[in-house]
Amino acid sequence: MPQSIVILTGAGISAESGLGTFRDENGLWAQHRIEDVATPEGFARNPKLVHDFYNARRIQSSEAEPNAGHHALAELEANYPGEVLIVTQNVDGLHEKAGSQNVLHMHGTLHGALCHSCNHRWPAPPEMAPNDPCPACGAPTTRPDIVWFGEMPYDMERISNALARADVFVSIGTSGEVYPAANFVNEADMFGAHTVELNLEPSSSVSRFAETHFGPATQVVPQWVATEISRTK
Numbered sequence: 001m002p003q004s005i006v007i008l009t010g011a012g013i014s015a016e017s018g019l020g021t022f023r024d025e026n027g028l029w030a031q032h033r034i035e036d037v038a039t040p041e042g043f044a045r046n047p048k049l050v051h052d053f054y055n056a057r058r059i060q061s062s063e064a065e066p067n068a069g070h071h072a073l074a075e076l077e078a079n080y081p082g083e084v085l086i087v088t089q090n091v092d093g094l095h096e097k098a099g100s101q102n103v104l105h106m107h108g109t110l111h112g113a114l115c116h117s118c119n120h121r122w123p124a125p126p127e128m129a130p131n132d133p134c135p136a137c138g139a140p141t142t143r144p145d146i147v148w149f150g151e152m153p154y155d156m157e158r159i160s161n162a163l164a165r166a167d168v169f170v171s172i173g174t175s176g177e178v179y180p181a182a183n184f185v186n187e188a189d190m191f192g193a194h195t196v197e198l199n200l201e202p203s204s205s206v207s208r209f210a211e212t213h214f215g216p217a218t219q220v221v222p223q224w225v226a227t228e229i230s231r232t233k
Contacts (some may be wrong), residue, residue, distance in 0.1 A: 087104045
């Protein structure tokens with residue numbers, strides 16, 4: 001019987017595509033405090049700063065290309081006889097660029113705009129500004145469609161249902177420190193899934209996984225995918 005695989009991805013899978021993580025010393029995040037650019041309070045204080053920050057990230061992600069890790073997961077979805085769901089904390093859109101279709105963006109996407117007056121969503125232009133009007137209600141309350149710290153991630157009910165059905169849960173390139181995603185391994189394990197961590201180095205929750213593989217995402221992800229596909233033949 002085909003199995004169901006749920007894959008959680010974090011910033012580590014996109015690092016080799018040139019997109020920095022929170023912890024990179026010279027990236028965009030190093031130039032700003034998280035409180036200023038990734039919280040509702042920061043946006044209320046200085047919406048122009050926040051828009052400028054995400055405009056820069058949007059340009060950066062638009063120019064980035066998927067790496068072998070992204071392509072391997074797209075190959076898995078295309079060739080695996082069971083269900084493959086990617087739940088990503090990333091907002092860069094590289095999974096879709098690589099060809100993955102079954103993707104949930106729990107932290108939103110750089111390529112989306114959100115009206116925080118009426119909750120209308122639409123594709124983000126390359127540059128956004130605080131006074132951009134909402135195409136639905138006309139209010140000048142446009143923000144990036146990004147889940148900031150202190151806000152509820154998207155699709156949590158769908159994610160919880162998927163974890164309850166999963167035969168295999170895989171965490172790729174995550175720190176294991178940001179909740180609720182850090183608890184997904186516990187949920188999956190509780191429902192009997194085999195749990196796997198693929199990471200550059202052990203995460204803070206490495207002891208919760210039954211199977212671990214460490215190294216660059218461009219190496220460990222294709223290797224793991226090749227093994228999974230070979231098991232179905």
